[in-house]
Amino acid sequence: MPTTVASAQRRIARLATLTAVHRAFHWLHLHQPQLRRWQLELVRIPAPPFGETARAAWFFDRFHALGLTNIHIDDAGNVLAELSPDPSSTPYPLSPPPCVLISAHLDTVFPAGTDCNPVELEDAARIYAPGICDNGAGLSALLGIAAALRYAHITPPIPILFAANVGEEGEGDLRGMRHLFERGTYSRRIAAAIALEGSGTTAVVTRALxxxxxxxxxxxxxxxxxxxxxxxxxxxxxxxxxxxxxxxxxxxxxxxxxxxxxxxxxxxxxxxxxxxxxxxxxxxxxxxxxxxxxxxxxxxxxxxxxxxxxxxxxxxxxxxxxxxxxxxPAAALPDDSPILQTVRAVDRHLALRTELRLGSTDANIPLSRGIPAIAIGTGGTGGGIHTLQEWYDPTGRETALRRILLALLDTTHLTAQSVSLPREEHV
Ligand SMILES: [Zn+2]
Known part of the structure; x- marks a missing residue:
């Protein structure tokens, strides 16, 4: 254990020194107003349970504009896109290669007809709108991470699968995730999953209620x-x-x-x-x-x-x-799971205190199938969740986005290396 913790720490320290990672951080630093604009724009588009189509179409266009590949909407209504490995690099020894999922749910708890227009008060960071935090914060973070990786020309060793998924709330019963892991074209390929959920910088859901x-x-x-x-x-x-x-x-x-x-x-x-x-x-x-x-x-x-x-x-x-x-399904991530060691190492690097949480999130599905998964906050603060008075304040969200970016990249590299095939080289 101590050696793996130490090696996670070394990997993160090395990752954080890479020029490309600095460029990605720089993008996140400069584009906080862009994240806010995306969030204001998407929260206006109603996404009641079983009514996510319009917001999905908006996401499809955003993924396209960011230059992701294989963009499509699957049979459940999830919007999927890949950040693919560099085509000139040595092909991965498995075809198709495994991938790492990063997702945020599209749906809200609010029924069709709810006024979702955001309200911004003069000179205040706080935004009021139903769904602005859950999961407007997660959805704008998903775009931010994709944009930062693209801007920095970071190409992963195996694909990173971006998903704006349906059906997380209430009667949706995790149907978007269920489809991805049970029947979707990626069902056998997703080797680790990170679900972006709401606000907060230190919490990580590792136990599925x-x-x-x-x-x-x-x-x-x-x-x-x-x-x-x-x-x-x-x-x-x-x-x-x-x-x-x-x-x-x-x-x-x-x-x-x-x-x-x-x-x-x-x-x-x-x-x-x-x-x-x-x-x-x-x-x-x-x-x-x-x-x-x-x-x-x-x-x-x-x-x-x-x-x-x-x-x-x-x-x-x-x-x-x-x-x-x-x-x-109930399930728990083992304490010695590499993805948890990654998060702990990232948190030590960023001087954050890791708080393990229990939750009912999209991560329930992969966890119950033994696939390493976490749900993680996307920074800032929020309140009034699932009420018409829901609010979000993005102040400080940049730290959480760095945390997610480092955890995602390290998990992708670890996953790529953990496949037990003889390989001449690895990234
Ligand atoms: Zn949520």
Whole structure:
């Protein structure tokens, strides 16, 4: 371990002395107003869940203007582009070569019709707009990193894949990332992933909080409250099950929670309801615990329904339907993972204190597949996340962008070298 930490430190120190890296830093230093303009421009383009097309088209054009290659929109709606190796260099011994993904999600939590126009106050750095930080900050950082690398003529040993991806928030259920890693043309090639997420300079998400979300529906024949009295009542059945769930003793280690976020059902005060529905959000830091608690919840509903069916008070017993409406896998990056050593070494170089965080981000997908991944803040400060009062202040964001650039380049070089093929030379 100590030797790998020391070698990470040496690699970063060397990287930071390269003229090309200095040029990239210089671009970032001079172009803070450009980043702000991009951010103001993109945040105006609505990107509600499942409605990212317009913002994706804008990104397609930006990637094009930056001179990236293989620019396309995949079947899920992700905008992809490559920064490719120098074509005159020795071809990589694997074809196609592995690549390193750097991504930022396009979608916001705000429904179509939300006023997304940014508000800037006189003489203040702060910008107000829904989605300005989450993930306007990440998206403008993605462009900034691409622009700085292009300006500095940095060509990586293996492709860097830039992605402005769909479906990170809520009901999007990480569908953009899922597509990239499960079915997309790059699915077998992505060897490491960095997701750019919101503000902050020191945090790095290395543990993926898992969640399973259910819609539970109980149905019965319904009827008149007086004349059909005795008919199973879905609202009461649902309530009984939810009370049992509320009494479950959940572990604090691994941290596990259940929320009943919404219930609905029934027709009127004098009707026995035909249906009752609840939305449940179950979370855990541990994938095994997540699954076992989900099983317990299913068992509670199953047992209750079975006991009611046996009562034979009706020839039309209540029915249960449990649908999974969200599934974010839990996982964690090992402490000795090279990408984490890289980040720690970069932070030491930049005199930053690395703060490891738990989060539910795009990094959940690669992490759950054993692919080294982090989600990282893109600098500045933000607040009011997921509210109409969301704000972002880019002051100081340059440091975070340097941090990301160094981590990305080092990870790309490490990934290129870690392929176990005989090679005459390496970069
Ligand atoms: Zn986000």
């Amino acid at each position: 898992g969640s399973l979300r259910f819609r539970v529906t109980i149905t019965g024949p319904g009827g008149h409250s007086w004349t059909d009295s005795g008919t199973p009542n879905p609202i009461l059945i649902l309530s009984r099950a939810l009370t049992t769930i509320a009494d479950l003793e959940l572990p604090t280690n691994p941290a596990t929670t259940i929320n009943v976020g919404h219930i609905s059902g029934g027709t009127s005060i004098n009707s026995i309801p035909e249906t009752a529905t609840a939305l449940l959000d179950l979370r855990s830091t541990d994938p095994v615990q997540l699954l076992s608690t989900a099983t317990t919840i299913h068992q509670i509903f199953d047992d209750l329904l079975t006991s009611l069916a046996h009562r034979k008070t009706t020839n039309c017993p209540p029915k249960l339907l449990i649908e999974i409406i969200g599934n974010r």
